Amino acid sequence: DTAVSQTPKYLVTQMGNDKSIKCEQNLGHDTMYWYKQDSKKFLKIMFSYNNKELIINETVPNRFSPKSPDKAHLNLHINSLELGDSAVYFCASSQTDHTVRNSPLHFGNGTRLTVT
Amino acid sequence: GDSVTQMEGPVTLSEEAFLTINCTYTATGYPSLFWYVQYPGEGLQLLLKATKADDKGSNKGFEATYRKETTSFHLEKGSVQVSDSAVYFCALINDYKLSFGAGTTVTVRA
Numbered sequence: 001d002t003a004v005s006q007t008p009k010y011l012v013t014q015m016g017n018d019k020s021i022k023c024e025q026n027l028g029h030d031t032m033y034w035y036k037q038d039s040k041k042f043l044k045i046m047f048s049y050n051n052k053e054l055i056i057n058e059t060v061p062n063r064f065s066p067k068s069p070d071k072a073h074l075n076l077h078i079n080s081l082e083l084g085d086s087a088v089y090f091c092a093s094s095q096t097d098h099t100v101r102n103s104p105l106h107f108g109n110g111t112r113l114t115v116t
Numbered sequence: 117g118d119s120v121t122q123m124e125g126p127v128t129l130s131e132e133a134f135l136t137i138n139c140t141y142t143a144t145g146y147p148s149l150f151w152y153v154q155y156p157g158e159g160l161q162l163l164l165k166a167t168k169a170d171d172k173g174s175n176k177g178f179e180a181t182y183r184k185e186t187t188s189f190h191l192e193k194g195s196v197q198v199s200d201s202a203v204y205f206c207a208l209i210n211d212y213k214l215s216f217g218a219g220t221t222v223t224v225r226a
């Protein structure tokens with residue numbers, strides 16, 4: 001059973017298009033994240049949701065909009081795609097209530113977005 | 117704020133060589149420390165963790181000890197295999213905030 005699953009695995013699209021990446025976790029975690037990994041493997045957090053509420057929103061263009069319909073899902077919608085958006089996007093989840101202090105993140109396998 | 121610094125790569129080794137990847141951190145309070153591994157084309161997997169000072173995390177022949185006095189969490193493996201070729205990330209979580217190192221690419225040659 002895949003703990004954190006994201007789709008699609010690969011996404012190739014043209015500049016200006018709008019696309020979405022979906023993420024689901026079956027671990028019962030209360031917090032979900034989106035990370036962007038650039039070509040040098042550097043990981044940058046984009047968003048974090050706790051129980052469907054946005055708790056981290058780093059400096060990300062407002063073309064990126066996360067949506068959390070329930071605590072097991074966190075989707076990422078990107079409007080007006082640009083060349084610089086090409087990267088690998090990772091979804092992750094963790095349990096952050098006070099009963100599990102500093103629990104690790106569990107990552108999906110990533111979505112490689114290529115904008116042409 | 118909290119931060120993690122790990123040695124820059126890339127690191128290239130021969131099979132059966134000894135691997136060390138240095139990681140130091142800056143944090144207040146009592147963070148938990150982690151090593152994640154990312155194999156080519158895959159997501160990050162938790163490799164090992166340590167939640168308090170002097171704890172040793174170990175998995176798949178890798179070890180790291182939480183050293184509060186030197187604020188370090190160096191990753192070691194005594195005899196690497198080609199299958200250990202990956203990117204390794206040191207990370208800490210402190211009050212629910214996660215900080216990653218920049219990643220170290222390790223290539224093991226047969």
